Amino acid sequence: MADVTIACCAPIAREPLSESAAAEMATLLKAVADPVRLRLLSMIGSHAGGETCVCDLTDAFNLTAPTISHHLKVLRTAGLIDSERRGTWVYYWIVPAVVAKLGALFTPLAEPASAGPVDVGLVTV
Amino acid sequence: MADVTIACCAPIAREPLSESAAAEMATLLKAVADPVRLRLLSMIGSHAGGETCVCDLTDAFNLTAPTISHHLKVLRTAGLIDSERRGTWVYYWIVPAVVAKLGALFTPLAEPASAGPVDVGLVTV
DNA sequence: CGGCTGATTAGAGATTCGTCTAATCAAGCT
DNA sequence: AGCTTGATTAGACGAATCTCTAATCAGCCG
Numbered sequence: 001m002a003d004v005t006i007a008c009c010a011p012i013a014r015e016p017l018s019e020s021a022a023a024e025m026a027t028l029l030k031a032v033a034d035p036v037r038l039r040l041l042s043m044i045g046s047h048a049g050g051e052t053c054v055c056d057l058t059d060a061f062n063l064t065a066p067t068i069s070h071h072l073k074v075l076r077t078a079g080l081i082d083s084e085r086r087g088t089w090v091y092y093w094i095v096p097a098v099v100a101k102l103g104a105l106f107t108p109l110a111e112p113a114s115a116g117p118v119d120v121g122l123v124t125v
Numbered sequence: 126m127a128d129v130t131i132a133c134c135a136p137i138a139r140e141p142l143s144e145s146a147a148a149e150m151a152t153l154l155k156a157v158a159d160p161v162r163l164r165l166l167s168m169i170g171s172h173a174g175g176e177t178c179v180c181d182l183t184d185a186f187n188l189t190a191p192t193i194s195h196h197l198k199v200l201r202t203a204g205l206i207d208s209e210r211r212g213t214w215v216y217y218w219i220v221p222a223v224v225a226k227l228g229a230l231f232t233p234l235a236e237p238a239s240a241g242p243v244d245v246g247l248v249t250v
Numbered sequence: 251c252g253g254c255t256g257a258t259t260a261g262a263g264a265t266t267c268g269t270c271t272a273a274t275c276a277a278g279c280t
Numbered sequence: 281a282g283c284t285t286g287a288t289t290a291g292a293c294g295a296a297t298c299t300c301t302a303a304t305c306a307g308c309c310g
Binding site for chain 1: 138140142160167170225231
């Protein structure tokens with residue numbers, strides 16, 4: 001049972017975000033607020049095996065390798081993904097806990113009253 | 126403390142976003158990827174009655190009125206909020222359907238099999 | 251070793267963004 | 281009408297962002 005207890009703050013519609021919470025979430029959101037990075041994140045996240053080689057990513061865009069590298073760094077700095085070099089290639093994977101923070105910020109809005117113990121609590125990080 | 130069991134993936138991790146879907150979501154995310162706008166959105170969204178007067182918003186920040194107005198416009202242009210003038214004051218409220226799009230992007234795909242059809246996939250383009 | 255492929259870092263150029271001041275629009279006074 | 285208060289628009293300016301080319305780092309193999 002995926003009990004999502006992460007999240008740094010209450011969902012957006014429950015109570016006003018504190019200044020610091022807003023700043024923290026904004027940096028996370030900024031990392032994702034780019035078409036290329038969004039696609040990168042979804043490619044990495046949806047890749048079978050949970051890992052993706054950079055070499056597979058660069059080919060999917062009409063951008064130079066350094067540019068892709070830059071976007072990956074932004075995502076990694078934000079904590080949304082992590083990476084490791086294995087021999088010649090570098091592999092990236094998603095960090096679900098951090099991605100879940102983003103979802104927790106917005107979801108309770110639309111969800112039909114979470115029927116279960118899916119407590120998206122206000123546990124701080 | 127926060128045992129992060131989160132399923133394997135968020136919707137973003139279900140399949141790679143198309144280029145157009147990524148672009149659409151990115152514009153939405155960009156609108157929210159700012160501390161001030163995040164706080165504005167949460168203030169409006171959590172306000173009792175569902176509406177908030179601009180006059181209540183400007184006082185909460187150390188920014189000039191035009192700046193707040195600018196941020197509200199960004200949110201409104203993105204479709205996340207809507208507004209109406211009633212007499213002297215202008216009132217803003219949240220548009221839940223659009224905010225939900227953001228949540229749907231990152232929220233874990235609900236519990237394993239038990240719950241079943243928690244359709245989160247309204248990310249149609 | 252020397253060279254080759256994959257990936258990142260460094261730095262530059264153009265665009266976008268956040269904030270401000272000044273000016274304008276809207277509604278309600280006196 | 282003319283003044284006052286609330287809100288937005290217009291324009292300017294510095295900071296941040298995205299992309300590129302050139303250079304550098306890390307493994308592999310002839």
